[in-house]
Amino acid sequence: MYDIAIVGSGIACSMTLCHLAERLRDKPVQTEMLRIGIIEKEGEMWTGVPYGRRSVIGALTFQKLQEFLEEPERSCYIEWLRATAGSWLQTLREWGGSGAAKWISDNQSLMDQDKWGELYLPRFLFGLYVSSQAACAVEELSRLGLASVTRIQGEAVGISGMSGRPRAIDVEDDRGARRSLHAARVVLAIGSPPQKAVQGSAVTGRPSHVYINDMYSPSEIASMYRIQKALSALPDKTSANLLILGSNASALEALYLINHRPRIRHRINSIVIFSHSGLLPYKISEETVEFRLLALEELRIAASFCAADLMAAISSDIRRAEALGLNVADLRDLVGAAVNQSIDLMHVREQERFICEHGVNYSRMMRRAGRDTRNAADELVDQGILTTVRGALRRLEPFPSGSGLMRAIYTLADEPAEMTYPLPFRITINCGGFEDLDYSSSRLINSLVSNRICKVNSTRRGFLVDENLKAGENVYVIGPLVAGNFNDRIRFWHVESASRISGLAKLLAESLFDSLFLSSEAAVSSTMSFKEDVTSVVSPSSL
Ligand SMILES: Cc1cc2nc3c(=O)[nH]c(=O)nc-3n(C[C@H](O)[C@H](O)[C@H](O)COP(=O)(O)OP(=O)(O)OC[C@H]3O[C@@H](n4cnc5c(N)ncnc54)[C@H](O)[C@@H]3O)c2cc1C
Structure with missing residues (x-):
């Protein structure tokens, strides 16, 4: 029986464990050693999908370090980066390929000038850093006799348990064998929901067509290898x-990796992107843009306005900026500050509406990317390889000649007539976002919903949590599944951000500590609160 079982060992788990260790060490109150179990289905601990082996070594953070982490974590991380630079630069040179070599030469002068905050760093570095912190926390907890941390390899597939009793967690190993564990408290740190699959068996049932549903499963490197192998088997470039x-x-990121892999790039004839917006994230150029947010200014002097009015004003200003050819990425702080002020002026009911109904669309409108990654897409456009279509895929149909080629039937935005794209496709990569929680292919999520342990919130992208991140009796949630909550402390439309997860980890560690050692009345003691800071929007999931 565990005092705490954490499902998932990504950064949400690692950061929570580090904060909990700090809390236990600074205020030792317990007499017995706690038992903490960490259940992880993959073969790596502490890093999760973006910061470990499931991402390639050269994959970069979406934002520069200054925005990636808040203080004091940022300074600690920078200190670690400085101290270990010799070793990680060598790893990057040896294993990162041409993209990493270019990254080092483009960014060497910033590193030499100690301007770490300006860098869009390779993500695996944060994984190394977090892993070392988590390993220290585990060692310290054990050395001080505060807690033992046990790793449990397997996939948690179901959670049950009667009220007032410990939770039972069913864990399945690689061979399908199941066992049941019991825990007084369960933390769900399982990351984002699974990717929303495309059209099921129509593509996945055709082994000759390469369909990649999730680039990070089993790993980005394996996905790139599948692409390379499929291309090299083609007789000529026309169907590549x-x-x-x-x-x-x-x-x-897929474009960035392809662009820096000559064995793929030189074999590719064409890359076509279908998306609702028809736009890739805007490139951050760090330029000051002179622009007046007229619609937002007008809104703020109105006597009262609602969430929909705010969204309409944002759209109007962004559309005007686009029409003027301004870089929307560089308007982020200006728009973010105005939106924050406007949210504060609204009735609390409308604030909730904005967070839960409109926030995601606002983020989509402002999607930005760092220079290193975004430049790769521009290079592919310049070489005539990349085309972006503003439209939606209706279905994929086998090409008459067979051989794994598919044709794409699609509709253009605002036009109902179906069209067939002129090129046949040999490879499809799904970057279409995540499943809603009420129709999930995850057995664990389904079990939590059907056993009525957790409730899906109104956005269907997260579980309903209270001010202490509690989603049900003795069940807590941290990470992307906290999205779409609005309460006195937590107001987020997305939580796919390292800095946001770091803040929530601190809150969760407090909540766990309180539930372990304080009575339930005293438990709601912390004064922490977390509001959507619209100036730091970064969402890999938003289409
Ligand atoms: C590719 C990618 C790039 C990103 N880049 C950035 C960025 O540059 N900047 C930024 O701020 N944010 C970024 N994010 C967003 C954010 O930082 C991540 O979403 C964050 O790492 C989430 O951490 P996590 O621990 O909650 O989830 P994850 O990293 O997904 O870890 C969850 C872990 O749980 C395990 N797991 C899941 N289900 C089960 C189960 N049923 N049983 C057992 N184990 C299970 C998984 O194997 C995984 O190891 C990125 C996200 C992704 C996916």
Whole structure:
């Protein structure tokens, strides 16, 4: 029986464990050693999908370090980066390929000038850093006799348990064998929901067509290898066409990786992206843009306005900026400050509406990307390889000649007539975003919903949590599944951000500590609160 079982060992788990260790060490109150179990289905601990082996070594953060982490974590991380630079630069040179070599030469002068905050760093570095912190926390907890941390390899597939009793967690190993664990408290740190699959068996049932549903499963490197192998088997370049569904940050990352892999890039004839917006994330140029947000200014002097009015004003200003050819990425802080002020002026009911109904669309409108990643897409456009279509895929149909080629039937935005894209596709990559929680292919999520342990919130992208991140009796949630909550402390439309998860980890550690050692009345003691800071929007999931 565990005092705490954490499902998932990504950064949400690691950061929570580090904060909990700090809390236990600074205020030792317990007499017995706590038992903490960490259940992880993959073969790596502490890093999760973006910061470990499931991402390639050269994959970069979406934002520069200054925005990636808040203080004091940022300074600690920078200190670690400085101290270990010799070793990680060598790893990057040896294993990162041509993209990493270019990154080092483009960014060497910033590193030499100690301007770490300006860098869009390779993500695996944060994974190394977090892993070392988590390993220290585990060692310290054990050395001080505060807690033992046990790793449990397997997939949590179901959670049950009667009221007032410990939770039972069913864990399945690689061979399908199941066992049941019991825990007084369960933390769900399972990351984002699974990717929304495209059209099921129509593509996945055709082994000759390469369909990549999730680039990070089993790993980005394996996905790149599948692409390379499929291209090298083609007799000529005419059918070497790749379809990407969605234009989010993962799609942009796929382009970055392809551009820096000559064995793929030189064999590709065409890459076509279908997305609702028809736009890739805007490139951050760090330029000051002179622009007046007229619609937002007008709104703020109105006597009263609602969430829909605010969204309409944002759209109007952004559309005007686009029409003037301004870089929307560089308007982010200006728009963010105005939106924050406007939210504060609204009735609390409308604030909730904005967070839960409009926030995601606002983020989509402002999607941005760092220079290193975004430049790769521009290079592919310049070489005549990349085309972006503003439209939606209706279905994929086998090409008459067979051989794994598919044709894409799609509609253009605002036009109902179906069209067939002129090129056949040999490879499809799905970057179309995540499943809603009420129709999930995850057995764990389904079990939590059907056993009525957690409730899906109104956005269907997260579980309903209270001010202490509690989603049900003795069940807590941290990470992307906290999205779409609005309470006195937590107001987020997305939580796919390292800095946001770091803040929530602190809150969760407090909540767990309180539930372990304080009575339930005293438990709601902390004064922490977390509001959507619209100036720091970064969402890999938004289409
Ligand atoms: C590719 C990518 C790039 C990103 N880049 C950035 C960025 O540049 N900047 C930024 O701020 N944010 C970024 N994010 C967003 C954010 O930082 C991540 O979403 C964050 O890492 C989430 O951490 P997590 O621990 O909650 O989830 P994850 O990293 O997904 O970890 C969850 C872990 O749980 C395990 N797991 C899941 N289900 C089960 C189960 N049923 N049983 C057992 N184990 C299970 C998984 O194997 C995984 O190891 C990115 C996200 C992705 C996916």
